[in-house]
Amino acid sequence: MVASGGELGWLTWPDEQGWEIAQQALNGSLLYNYFICNVGAGEQDNWLRTTFIQRHPTATRVFVEMRFVVRDCNSFGADSLTCKETFNLHTSEADADIGTSFRKGQFRKVATIAPDEISGVGDMQINTETRVVDNLSRKGFYLAFQDIGACVAIYSVRVYYKTCPATVKSLAAFPETVAGGENQALREVAGACVENAVSEDQPRIYCTVDGEWVVPVGQCQCRPGYEPKNDSCQECKPGFFKTSVSNEACEHCPKNTEPSSSGALSCPCLQGFYRAPNDPLTAACSAQMAVGKLQLSWSPPADTGGRTDITYNVVCDRCEGSVCQPCGEKVRYDPSNTDLKEISVIISELEPHLNYTFTVEARNGVSHLCIAKRSVALSNTKNLVNNKLVPEYRITDFTVKCSLQEKDEEKNKVTTYTVLVLEKNSVQIIDLSPSTVYLFKVQALSPEGNPGSYSMEQEFSTPAEEMFRFAQKSPPPIKSFIFLFSYSRKNSHTRQGPEDAYFSSPEQLKPLKTYVDPHTYEDPNTAVLKFASEIHPTHVSKQKVIGVGEFGEVYRGILKAPGRKEAAVAIKTLKPGYTEKQRQDFLSEASIMGQFCHQNIIRLEGVVTKFKHVMIVTEYMENGALDKYLRDHDGEMSSFQLVGMLRGIAAGMKYLSDMSYVHRDLAARNILVNSKLECKVSDFGLSRVLEDDPEGTYTTSGGKIPIRWTAPEAIAYRKFTSASDVWSFGIVMWEVMAFGERPYWDMSNHEVMKAINEAFRLPAPMDCPSAVYQLMLQCWLQDRSKRPRFQDIVSLLDKLLKSPDSLKAIADFDPRVSIRLPSTSGSDGSPFRSVSEWLESIKMSQYSENFSMAGIVSMEQVLQMKSEDIRNIGVRLPGHLKRIAYSILGLKDQTSTLSVFAV
Known part of the structure; x- marks a missing residue:
């Protein structure tokens, strides 16, 4: 043909x-x-x-x-x-x-x-x-x-193709620029300052792949006499001036100056008015004043204590050099310096060549009872002084009084049974009795131990059974306090998990229920009705196909349920022509998901079952599957961010494990990522319930098993436990730290099983923290009883995140093993015939043209390349740079030259 x-x-x-x-x-x-x-x-x-x-x-x-x-x-x-x-x-x-x-x-x-x-x-x-x-x-x-x-x-x-349009940013003009591609996500563009603007460094900006300008670097500023308006620098109008290079607006000419012309740098003083040599050009011009006399004024205090009987005292100190002493009776005050009701005073009889300091003290009718001094210092450097009085509280300790209010036939009896002295602003009180009323109040203490008044009494009733937390703010002037009360029944074995702090609703603080297998129902439709909410199809609108599932297409869409805010959702559909068994199998996943409520488990919104077009509606995860997201962002995320994502997955798996539930297909492809980079466990098609026995297993008589993610005992005996899910989580950890690399590379399933049985374990990915890789190895222990539990994994990951320095130690990395590349030859054992064949083998074919344009056309030339050479031909992403560099190292088969490729 x-x-x-x-x-x-x-x-x-x-x-x-x-x-x-x-x-x-x-x-x-x-x-x-x-x-x-x-x-x-x-x-x-x-x-x-x-x-x-x-x-x-x-x-x-x-x-x-x-x-x-x-x-x-x-x-x-x-x-x-x-x-x-x-x-x-x-x-x-x-x-x-x-x-x-x-x-x-x-x-x-x-x-x-x-x-x-x-x-x-x-x-x-x-x-x-x-x-x-x-x-x-x-x-x-x-x-x-x-x-x-x-x-x-x-x-x-x-x-x-897309372009970033010509634009002016921060008074710098940038030309129209064609947007870059995957290898140049941000294209740097140099600009030039607009007329009458200057910059110390040449302004730069970046053009994104979507044709948008971002991250302007360097700022142009208008020259003296010009101000920024409408992306340009325009002359100051008459009567205005600007003295320096800046992007501030022109200022009105100050008092006692002559009107300026356009573009003025300053405004000269009127005849008879002057500026001192050290006065800035922005200062008003002044006439000479009578020697030895000034007026002080101030603003009333912002907080009057709820009273109107405010008076002021003025205290004067005079200083010669570093020695200060009270001014004495020489200084005159009009009308007085004590019990002033006005906010100004005339001071005279001041001596020349001395520095005076004036302190204004505000008082009210209860000031003699207050342990805090409220004052503000004023100086004689200006005729008019305008300041607010700011209280200076000196509180170092607190007492908390807790009282028990008991019921009495005639009256309520209050018994005070504890007083706590604290050096901090929070306290946790435990061992409270259920169904009891407690009264709390707080008192501040000065450094000398002098007590202030108690806050208003706060009443709190303990519930009958549940643990609870309560936060109460005390009134001013005491700082805000948080009281944490907890109550638990004696001899109770209930424990809080390390992720309880992440829960926000009371329902999530309740003990987990046990998962119910929908396959145990005689009529599977009953399970759907029990665990999933029915949605009318008119409330769901499909927008775009985003994937193809086992039973039909998957759409992005909108859910507009009555009484709820419009939400983006994912819609799984069942292809027309289905059998009743296909329908039941399709809806069984909804019966499973509907039993879960955790921030790291994909949320079921509901199902459509009573109409021809059967659908499962879940929350929409903007960034899709985790493995693809990581491959698309290879090298762009820090170890801290990656460990944070793993922590979320582990928390979701702990929740499932606590419900006696095993997933069986935990893999990065079955983890979904939203716009906030939160990871949620999904795809419950292979999941089954565990027996009540903690060591219970689910045994399958057949069916597909994801070999690369499955524990050896599950492969050999088809027995699945939470411990086998832990093994799978270890593989997910490896996928995440390797930015979506395929576990065991191009090895066949048979080769994978043989290697695992011979004690082979995946090597550490590039730049993987040693502590994270050690946790992987613990998840891959042959003896399942020695593997960590998910609660242990969550706890360890929390510790790593709280101590980021613990992620700095990097696990040993051998490129010849870790990248899994033939050291000197292609897949058929023969030497690589071309540079493009070699690049294809390491999944870097997108750089073939870069090598060709740089004149690197033979493997001999490749072997001579160093890290800087790779950068110079246009490989910028850190992950890609390392992959190519380490591959060359593997080709050389010289581990001693590892430092040459440090990137």
Whole structure:
């Protein structure tokens, strides 16, 4: 078969029974489209390639917007057994148009395209999808659409790239810039200050891949006489001035100055008025004053103590050098210096060449009882002094009085039984009796031990059974106090877990219930009704296909339930034509999820079961599966952040374990991540209940087992416990610290089982903290009884997070083992034939063009490269840089040169 060109210049392969061009009436217009519909002809492999698309020299990332229609496979009846409802997008780069030459091997897959809306008979639902083609480096590229057995018509394809528009930021002008790609997520751009603005350093800013400006560096400032307005520097108006380089607004000319002209740097004094040599140009001009006389004024205190009988005393000290003494009777005050009711006083008979300090003391009718001195210092440097009085409380200790209010037939009797003296502002009181009223009040003590007045008495009643916490703030002037009261029944064995502090609702503080296996119900529909809320389908709207599950598509959507705030949700659907058993199996996961309530377990919103289209609705996790998220952000997160994510997963698994529940399929692909980077355990399709016995197991007679994540006893005997979940958690830890690397790399399942039985364990990932790797090894102990429990894991991870320095010690790393690469050859044992083959083997093919453009075209040249050489050819991400560097080290097989590749 050969390829042929269509009327629009696009190329089809194979030539026969493949894509065809047609016209379709749509909204009164005739539109061209390419279509194919071989749904009943078995497996299909039909290609449609565009013409050569020239690339902008600096555009490494383009967006492909497709408008298309996909026919519903159910509309074909019995002919739809091999029907698909998706197609694939591919791309191939070239430096010149290669005409009708076509080879599938030239193309790399970009994405699988799934429709949001599927068309039935007689209707046509136009879908619009956009995908990113990244890491482009050659002069142009082709796009190709691969049909694998769908009924699809493509109406338009729009290819574009994003730019950061020309802009002015912080008075610096930046030109329009093409947005970068995956290898240059932030493109640095230099700018220039606008007219009449200056900067010490050249201003810079970064253009993101989404065409947005971020992180401006360096700030331009307006010259003297100019102020910032509307992204420019404009002259100060007449009557205004500015003395320095800054982005402050121009100021009014101060008092006793002449009006300024436009763009003035200062305002000169009026005749007869002066500035002292040390006065700033912003100061008002002054006339000479009568020697030895001044006026002091002040503001009333902000807190008057709830009284109106406020009076003031003025105290004067005069200083010669460092020696100060009271002013004495020489200084005159008008009207007086004591019991002043006004907030100003005239002071005269001051001597020249002396420094005077005046202190104003505010008092009220109860000041003689107060243990705190309230004062403010005023100096004679200005004629008018305006200050607020700020109280200076000196409280060092507190007493807390606790009283018991007992019921009496005639009256309530209050018995004081404890008084606590504290050096801190909180106390925990334990061993309280249930169903009892307690009274608390707090008193402040001065450093000399002088007591203040007690706060208002606070009444608190203990409940009959439950543990509780109570917070109460005391009134001013005492600082806020938090009292933590706890009550537990004697001889009780209930214990708080280390993550109790993360719970917020009273329900979560109650003891965990035991999980109930929905498969034990005679009618599985009863379990669904018991554990899941029914949602009316009109309250759910589907927006976009985000995945394909075992039973049907998964959508992002919106839940608009009555009385609740609109929320984003994920919607799992059951494909039409299902059997009753498929329906029950599909809904069993909802029966499981509906029993869980924890911040690290995916939350079930409800189900739709009473209508034709069966759905499971859960909370929407914006960042999707953890393994893919980590691969997309390789090297961009710190060990502290990664351990924090692991802590969340462990807390969720502890919750499940406490409910006597085993997951059986714990893996990074089954952990979902939201926009806050919170991790939540999901996918309960393989999960089963444990027996009441703590050592109980669930034994399966068959079925698929995820070998790479499963404990050896579970593989050998099909027995699953919480201890086997701990083994799986250790593998998840390795995935997280390796940024989504596949456990055991390209080893087969048989090789994995053989290696584990021979005591092989995954080596430490790059830059993995030693404490974290040691915990992995504990999770992988052969004897399951010696593995840590999830409560132990949560506790250890909490300690690591509270002491970040404990993450600085890095586990030993051997690149020849840890990256799992052939040291000198390809997968077939022969030496690598090309640089691109080597890069493909370490999953770094996106840098092939970087090596080629740098003239690195042979493996001999690769072996001579150092870390700096790798940076210079454009490898910037730390994770990618290390992977390539360590791979070269493995090729050299010289561990002594490890320091050469320190990055």
